[in-house]
Amino acid sequence: MKAKITTLPLSVVLLAASAASAAPVLFDEEKGVSLNVGVLAQPWFQVTGPARSGSGAPGIGAPDRSSPSFDLFLRRIRLMAYGTINENLGFFVDTDQPNLGKGGDFSTSMFVQDAFLTYQFAPELKIDAGMMLVPLSHHTIEGAAGLNAIDYHSDLVRLPAGKIFRDAGLQFRGLLFDDWLHYRVGVFEGVRASAVPAPAAGQPPRAELNATGVPRVAGQLRLNLLGSEGDFFLKGIYFASEPIFSIGIGADWQANAVYKADGEPGSYLALSGDVFFEYPVSSDDEIVAKANVFRYSEGSSLIPGATALAGGGVAFYVEAGFRHDWFEPLAYVEYLKGNGASPTIVAPHGGANFWISRHAFNVKVDVGYRKIDQPGVNGAPGVTTEDILGTVGAQALF
Numbered sequence: 319m320k321a322k323i324t325t326l327p328l329s330v331v332l333l334a335a336s337a338a339s340a341a342p343v344l345f346d347e348e349k350g351v352s353l354n355v356g357v358l359a360q361p362w363f364q365v366t367g368p369a370r371s372g373s374g375a376p377g378i379g380a381p382d383r384s385s386p387s388f389d390l391f392l393r394r395i396r397l398m399a400y401g402t403i404n405e406n407l408g409f410f411v412d413t414d415q416p417n418l419g420k421g422g423d424f425s426t427s428m429f430v431q432d433a434f435l436t437y438q439f440a441p442e443l444k445i446d447a448g449m450m451l452v453p454l455s456h457h458t459i460e461g462a463a464g465l466n467a468i469d470y471h472s473d474l475v476r477l478p479a480g481k482i483f484r485d486a487g488l489q490f491r492g493l494l495f496d497d498w499l500h501y502r503v504g505v506f507e508g509v510r511a512s513a514v515p516a517p518a519a520g521q522p523p524r525a526e527l528n529a530t531g532v533p534r535v536a537g538q539l540r541l542n543l544l545g546s547e548g549d550f551f552l553k554g555i556y557f558a559s560e561p562i563f564s565i566g567i568g569a570d571w572q573a574n575a576v577y578k579a580d581g582e583p584g585s586y587l588a589l590s591g592d593v594f595f596e597y598p599v600s601s602d603d604e605i606v607a608k609a610n611v612f613r614y615s616e617g618s619s620l621i622p623g624a625t626a627l628a629g630g631g632v633a634f635y636v637e638a639g640f641r642h643d644w645f646e647p648l649a650y651v652e653y654l655k656g657n658g659a660s661p662t663i664v665a666p667h668g669g670a671n672f673w674i675s676r677h678a679f680n681v682k683v684d685v686g687y688r689k690i691d692q693p694g695v696n697g698a699p700g701v702t703t704e705d706i707l708g709t710v711g712a713q714a715l716f
Contacts (some may be wrong), residue, residue: 350405358396358463362711364389369687369704378705381653388644391419393711394462408436453502453538455569455590455610458483462675463715466555466606467637468684471652473663475610478575478586478619478626479509493548508534509575513621528574529581538568543546555606560597576617576626586626587615607638629658646671650654662691677715684709707711
């Protein structure tokens with residue numbers, strides 16, 4: 319029998335970080351009704367500066383483009399409500415107001431980030447409906463409260479539509495074959511013609527994207543070689559008492575969802591392969607590591623907030639740490655190689671996590687270097703940006 323990381327009731331499975339307690343508002347065991355509320359706050363102090371003094375790189379450091387910039391802001395502030403309507407039907411809703419005060423900008427608005435229902439027929443079959451994370455890889459379905467690194471590897475996750483790794487849709491998921499196989503497959507809203515901005519005045523009309531309204535399809539298969547992960551939101555670190563080792567593949571596809579190099583609509587396709595590994599050496603020591611490779615087809619959607627690569631490309635990251643009790647040094651490297659006019663990014667990072675109360679309260683320190691090569695377009699020269707980032711971030715989840 320495989321060691322199981324979670325076989326908890328649905329109300330607990332829906333929680334983004336089950337290691338932290340939330341406030342129970344209502345609980346009726348007989349009827350299977352429960353309601354819990356929680357708050358996630360992540361204040362950050364960040365220093366950014368050009369890697370080369372006087373480099374003149376746009377948007378890096380202080381306005382003089384040679385001095386460092388010091389920034390205090392809220393990376394995330396979220397309000398959460400989750401629970402069950404009966405023993406089979408659960409819900410999860412949260413809001414977010416990211417980067418509040420970053421660069422002195424307090425104009426961001428709070429919005430609904432996740433909002434979905436889950437009906438559980440059995441551990442082998444659960445159906446989610448609503449606004450949710452798209453299941454391309456382990457990383458894209460991790461909750462922000464359960465990350466091991468200080469933040470997501472967002473530069474590497476390139477999507478043609480949706481909002482912050484999320485989209486509205488219907489998803490089927492579950493654990494099969496004594497929890498050896500974890501599957502998720504769903505249909506999502508994706509790119510719609512009405513969301514594409516009209517051409518600027520004087521510009522020729524563009525061909526319409528997704529004129530037939532075909533939905534987006536995304537899915538992931540995970541082979542659980544050791545342990546298993548049954549929560550909706552996976553984690554970057556579990557503080558596990560038993561080993562966890564899984565290998566996953568994923569895909570995200572939609573017909574006529576992006577503009578190809580010739581300006582005509584074509585299919586969007588993203589492929590992913592990843593490994594997640596958490597191995598406790600003793601009751602106080604463990605190795606935590608993961609790696610992910612992405613491949614993106616050519617095409618841009620022009621929808622505000624979309625991050626699809628116009629020329630396509632490949633990306634990967636490797637992340638590893640060693641935790642001793644409450645202290646964990648870790649490092650990671652990010653790499654993206656875009657084709658054509660798409661950028662190339664190289665970013666090594668190192669830091670340390672202080673797990674004062676695990677996911678409920680912690681402090682993370684991160685120092686990184688990032689180089690972005692943006693090729694020129696239509697004869698214009700390319701731009702190279704090199705910057706150094708130092709970040710201290712705290713997390714409170716309650």
